[in-house]
Amino acid sequence: VRQAAAAGDSVVFGDAARLQALMAAGLARASAVVVTYLDVPGAMKVLANTRAHAPQVPVIVRTQDDHDLEKLQAAGATEVVPEAIEGSLMLASHALALVGVPMRRVIRVVQDQRDARYNLLRGYFHGADDDNADELDHERLNTFTLTPGARAIGQTLERLSLQGLGVRVASLRRQDGQPRVPAEDTVLSDGDTLVLSGKPAALAMAIERLQKG
Incomplete structure (x- = not known):
């Protein structure tokens, strides 16, 4: 935190589950809130505070698996990203590649699974062939x-x-x-x-x- 402050970055240190910390971090003017730590009760408090004081702000929550998916969505999470699913996709893609499945097919399998899982990013998981498209x-x-x-x-x-x-x-x-x-x-x-x-x-x-x- 000290290094970031010395570099001129705006950093707030505190308990993200407390409203005062969220407001100090700029909740009222935020474009999005991302909960990156693996603590569902804490994430639920962040969701409750965001819903009460900045309901227009989308919240993305990181979890270990899908166990609390519906609870987090009902609490207002815009998207839930489980570590287990992302880890499994990478394991599967490496395994398929190492047993000789063509890389284009490996990428397509991973794309299809992500498309099915993440509603917000549906259709956005483009392959390497799209890299030359005009980003604008x-x-x-x-x-x-x-x-x-x-x-x-x-x-x-x-x-x-x-x-x-x-x-x-x-x-x-x-x-x-x-x-x-x-x-x-x-x-x-x-x-x-x-x-x-x-x-x-x-x-x-x-x-x-x-x-x-």
Whole structure:
């Protein structure tokens, strides 16, 4: 901490499960919160504080396995990343490669498994052949919160037709921090936070449609 402070970095040392520490770290203005330590009760406190004081902020939680997956999601976790799954994928990919399976197939197997597991990153696990694509035109995620007066309030996702713009609603959280599975008949409300997936130009048009119609 001292070295980071001396280097000019903004670092806060404290118990992340305490609201005072989270606020000192900038919870109110944060773009995202990442819980990296393996302590489910502590993660639950971070989720509760975030939901109460910054419900629009997405939270990514690291766990050892999927045992507490549903509990963490119900508490407001945007995504849960289990160590066991990531470790298993790497073990499997090395084993397949060492027994002679073509690397392209190994990469595809891992991609398929990650696509199936992580909703937010579905379709983002590109292979090595995509490295030469223009990074500015790559698909990305964008978090947008509906504010009072937004034209999308009271409308269904189907009516908004964001998919027609090339944008997918990856996740949806209500103002109270509770996650919802986005569906065509989902009616949007004031304070809803949507995680949108698409290319930059399409995302800009989608946000314009959500805000101004």
